[in-house]
Amino acid sequence: MPGAEAAQVPRHIAIVMDGNGRWAKARHRPRSFGHNAGRKAVREVIEASLREGVKALTLFAFSSENWQRPQEEVGALMSLFVRALDKEVDELHGNGVRLRFIGDLGAFDEPLRQRMHAAMERTAGNTKLQVNIAVNYGGRWDIVQATRQAALAVARGELAAQDIDETRLGQWMSLAELPPLDLFIRTGGECRISNFLLWQVAYAELYFTDTLWPDFDQACLRQAIEDYARRERRYGRTGEQVTPLS
Ligand code: IPE
Ligand code: IPE
Numbered sequence: 201m202p203g204a205e206a207a208q209v210p211r212h213i214a215i216v217m218d219g220n221g222r223w224a225k226a227r228h229r230p231r232s233f234g235h236n237a238g239r240k241a242v243r244e245v246i247e248a249s250l251r252e253g254v255k256a257l258t259l260f261a262f263s264s265e266n267w268q269r270p271q272e273e274v275g276a277l278m279s280l281f282v283r284a285l286d287k288e289v290d291e292l293h294g295n296g297v298r299l300r301f302i303g304d305l306g307a308f309d310e311p312l313r314q315r316m317h318a319a320m321e322r323t324a325g326n327t328k329l330q331v332n333i334a335v336n337y338g339g340r341w342d343i344v345q346a347t348r349q350a351a352l353a354v355a356r357g358e359l360a361a362q363d364i365d366e367t368r369l370g371q372w373m374s375l376a377e378l379p380p381l382d383l384f385i386r387t388g389g390e391c392r393i394s395n396f397l398l399w400q401v402a403y404a405e406l407y408f409t410d411t412l413w414p415d416f417d418q419a420c421l422r423q424a425i426e427d428y429a430r431r432e433r434r435y436g437r438t439g440e441q442v443t444p445l446s
């Protein structure tokens with residue numbers, strides 16, 4: 201493995217795949233052209249994650265706020281998801297990828313929901329890399345749904361309200377079963393979270409790049425991982441506590 205040592209490879213990477221619209225605009229093409237071009241970048245980061253030994257990759261594909269886009273764009277994205285699922289799942293399965301969809305899936309129409317569930321079931325036994333696709337996902341929604349589950353557990357008498365703590369509540373958040381989020385990447389130049397993994401991002405390392413999503417490739421991911429490997433994660437401690445002088 202070139203560059204960073206295995207221990208410095210993030211176990212869990214999340215990416216806000218932003219910049220498709222601007223990429224298309226620069227080419228005088230419709231925004232959907234940029235979304236389509238973004239598929240190649242998804243394949244690139246999955247391939248690179250498999251090679252680097254990353255255990256989980258979480259991709260923001262459609263936010264709970266993206267429904268507000270023009271109907272035509274939302275429609276184009278939905279049909280892109282269907283086409284991508286029909287085309288890519290075989291190969292992902294062959295490569296040992298476990299696919300998960302996170303978010304409020306109930307909002308999608310039946311054919312798309314069926315495909316998502318079929319892809320999750322089919323790849324459920326794979327262990328090489330878990331790829332989570334966040335669709336109709338919002339970080340605030342995630343916190344609310346976890347809170348609702350905690351409230352229901354209290355109502356059923358399974359949990360006392362005073363026993364709700366960060367660990368308990370965290371167990372109901374999306375991705376709780378995975379290694380904690382190590383590296384949060386956003387392409388497209390904006391330095392914001394846009395309601396992605398609010399709870400999970402607490403101690404992730406943030407990495408922002410101007411590269412537009414369709415241009416993001418394996419070398420770009422390697423660069424982000426190398427940057428991550430140089431960070432000192434202190435979790436509130438001092439540098440000396442974390443890296444004692446020898
Ligand atoms: C990200 O690219 C893809 C989705 C939000 C679905 P954008 O479509 O936001 O691209 P820009 O930010 O307008 O360039
Ligand atoms: C975030 O990008 C959502 C996805 C990449 C799916 P947006 O383009 O929707 O975010 P804002 O509007 O710039 O905050």
Ligand code: MG
Binds near residue numbers: 218219220388
């Ligand atoms: Mg955007």
